[in-house]
Structures are given as structure tokens and as C-alpha cells.
Amino acid sequence: MLSAIDLELPAGSALAVVGASGAGKTTLARVIAGLHQRATGTLELGGRPLPVGAARRIRQDEKGIQLVTQNPLSALNPRRTVAQTLGRPLRRIGGVPKQALRQQITELLGAVELAPELADRYPHQLSGGQRQRVALARALAADPAVLVCDEITSALDHSTAASIMNLLDRIRARRGTALLVITHDMRLVAGHCTDMAVLDHGAVVESGSATVILAAPAHPATHALLS
Template sequence: MTAPVLEARDLAKRFPIAGGMGRSGRVVHALNGVSLAVEAGETLAVVGESGCGKSTLANCLTGLMPPSAGSFLLQGEDATAMLRQDPMRFRRSVQIVFQDPYASLNPRRRIADTVGDALRIHGLGPRRDRRGRVAELLAEVGLAEEHLDRYPHELSGGQRQRVAIARALAVEPVVVICDEPVSALDVSIQAQVINLLRDVQRRRGVAYLFISHNLALVRHIARRIAVMYLGEVVEIGSTAALNRRMLHPYSRALFAAAPEIGRAADAPGRPPPLSGDVPSPIDPPPGCRFHTRCPHTQARCKVEAPALRPVDDRLVRCHFAEEIAEAA
């Protein structure tokens, strides 16, 4: 059996808070035992409210920040060890496309240099051929050769994001982490960039870890969906399975809150919106982290943290997922 291209195992990330006023030793629990795997050629979407740990997960899996505990693997190899021993091999295999295409491009460098740097740094192809290779990469993402000598400020937001995608693809990665790659773009441009990513995936077989707030979008692009809440994966399964029904109470409320054409927010059978605020990651609740907002909370939820376990056709972090499944 082929190993996943990228896998997280009980990944945790904690950020210490500076001392003072008797608060030394406090930490932000950004990730808490996250486990998931991205298979070759697939799109795994990660969704959840702001502050749930999605971008922290992306930064850990790209090696931009070290995890506090747990491990992650690249094609079956220990990625942490690879980053120490052969960081260039890791960085060629795992690329990232950031949310803001203007902030992620050097405003003082022309597009030919921005994309060409990836080829130069990784020693891909002779120097004399790089400009031609960059032109091919731009053509692959729908840009013309005339864009080679432009600066980022001379491009639209959609064109800048296409450049960022071309830069990520230049080194032929096995997985690209897309951290909210279209949220800063107009709706019409979002569709173009998503279709571009799908076309690239069909041609190259690259895998995506796709982080997004747009639930309708991930249903369109992803083969599987992982739902995160307060630093934990609470449900993960195929898009088809989650479209039929969600089993975790948070997943149900999250997807029910998404606007849906032709259906009112208070339509019969639709779960009510969540009450209460998201707890602080500095002081997460004991037991199930969702119990303070969950309509199904029982005494056990307040003291015993549920494991992410198989229920029917997916994994769910809930003590009472079977009962919820029967009622769904």
C-alpha cells in the first residue's frame, strides 16, 4: 500500500505567552493531537472557524514552524528529520500558496525573477533555459509571456495569485498546501483560480491540502473534508459522505450556517445556529472541547476527552456520534 504523500500524527503546537502580571507559563494550545493524511493526487480540505488552527497546521506541515509534539511524514519518511538532513528535498516536495498574493510576492522583483528563483535555488535546468521555462509555467497558469517583466503591482489580484501558483509548481512538488488561496479575490476570479487548480491537478497528479472558510467551495473541489474546532479535528470523511449527513454536532452547525440559495437559515430540519463564544485556546475546556456549545452535551462530555474514532464511513471525535447518526 502506497504511503500518503503527507501525514500528520498527533501533531500539537503550543505558543508560550510572555510572562508578566503573574501569567508566566501560560500557553496558547493552537493544535492538539491533529492526525490526518493527504493521499497522492487528492484534495483534502480543512475547514473551521477562524482561530481553530488551520493556518498553524499549514505552517507546521510546510516546515515554516516546528511542532511542539507529534510528528509528520512526507511520503512515509520522517519530515522533521528530512528538514534537518536534506531541507531542499523537503521544500521541493511540499509547496504552499498563501492567502494574500500581493504580500507573498516580492514587490521589487519582476515576475520572471520571482518564479525563476525557485528554479535557480533548486538547481533545475541550465541557466540559459530558465526564462523559457518560466514562460511555460506562466502559460500553464493562464498568463502571457508579456507578464515576465512586470512587477506584482502591475498585475491584478487574480494574476498575482496565478504567479504564486506558478512559483509553487516550478519545482514539481508532490503536494501543495493552499492556505485560503482565493479568499482575497473577487468571486468571479475565485472560480477561475479554482478551475485552474483542478486542471493542474489533473495534468500533474499533485495533491492539495486546501484550507478554506468557504464551505460551498470545498464541497466542489475536495475529495475529503476535515473539520477542525479549537485545535482538533472533530470529523473527517469523504465529501460525499459529509454531504449526506454530518455526525459531529459542530460539523452540523458549521455547514448549516453556510448560506444556501433557495433555503432559509431557519428552514425546518436545519440545525439551529451555535450559541456562545468559542473558548479561549489559552484555557480550553476540560473533556470535549466543544461541550460548552454543544446541544447534546452530557456529564461524560465535561470530563472525558473523546478520541477521533471510526463511526460508519468517517472518523468522528464525539462520545455520542452513533446516537446522532441514528437521529440524522
């Protein structure tokens, strides 16, 4: 159960949410993404309120919030090609006309540094890193203001994880997208996140500059994570 959660995420920033297993990180990600129907509280994006809890966000908008999960193989439809996966949000959310769809798909793949010929492949024909990039591309198709990344590098080897995070840094700088990064990897936080919040038993117990907190943690939960 979450309580006392008060977070602010400016455009172009990267906020890490860290905590021990069971601290509530994934629950928080789902609440922010509008996927936790029993949640209560208030959430604002660009000055406009977003539904939380029972008033689930059925309609998806551009400049909204998109969630990228830990396991893209389970998140991607195995019966759809990459082009079909990316085409749905481009048409439904972006309103891209059918005749412009292939070019937009190629541009999206380029944005996540994938070759255009991968558009005709299925998820099982891709590597783990490629699948994660396709999942990112699908989220970017909605041109979100916020990307919520839930442990998206935990199943990847170190070099692939680093390349994904470097890609997110470039996306953040180029598009002004804000990142909320759920992770337990303190090296990732130190290298890629401007701020951090530490969750313990569903509550934020420490938050602020990632550099400051990592150098001088104040709460026992933070000490435990660093040790």
C-alpha cells in the first residue's frame, strides 16, 4: 500500500524511484500510468488533472504518460510485427494517415536506433535489447510528456542496459520527455538520473538530488540499498 507520495517531475528531468523488493515501486508506476483502479489521490500533468484509481484513463492522449515494463516479450503481442505494433498507437493516438504510416514507423525505429528492416519482424525474432527498444518506440509513438520505465534494464546484460539508458538520455534531451525510472541499480541512478526518491514500505522516506543522496544518505533504507 502506498502513502505519503508527493513527487514532482519537471520536463526533461529524470527521477529515479528506488527501494527494496516490496517497497511499492511497481505499484507506484502502475498508479501513475493509470493502471491501478483502486488507487486514490491527485495527479496533474502540465497543469491538468488526470484520473487516478477507479476513473481509469480509457482514452490515451498525446503528451500523456506511457509505461514501459520490465519484460517486453510479454508486453509485445507475439502475433504482430514491429510495424503493426508501432502502427496502432500512431494511428489511434497520433492520427497518422495510412499513407504516411510506413515513414513514421521508420522514423520511430530510427529514434530508438533500430534499422528500418526490423519493421517486418516478430518479437521472437528480436534480441532482448531490440525488443526493449521496440517497447520504447511504441511508447514514443504517443509523443508522451512522461515515460515511466519500470526496471526496464534488469533483464539485460550490462552493455545492453547501458546502451538503453544512454538512448533514454538522448530522448530526454531531444524531446524534453520526463523520465520516471523504477530501479534497484544504484549505478544506473548515479549515471543517468538527476533526482531520486527512496520508497520504504510504500512511503517516500528520502528524496532530492541523486548526487547529494548517494553521497550522504540520511535514511536507513537508503543506507541499506547502497550497502
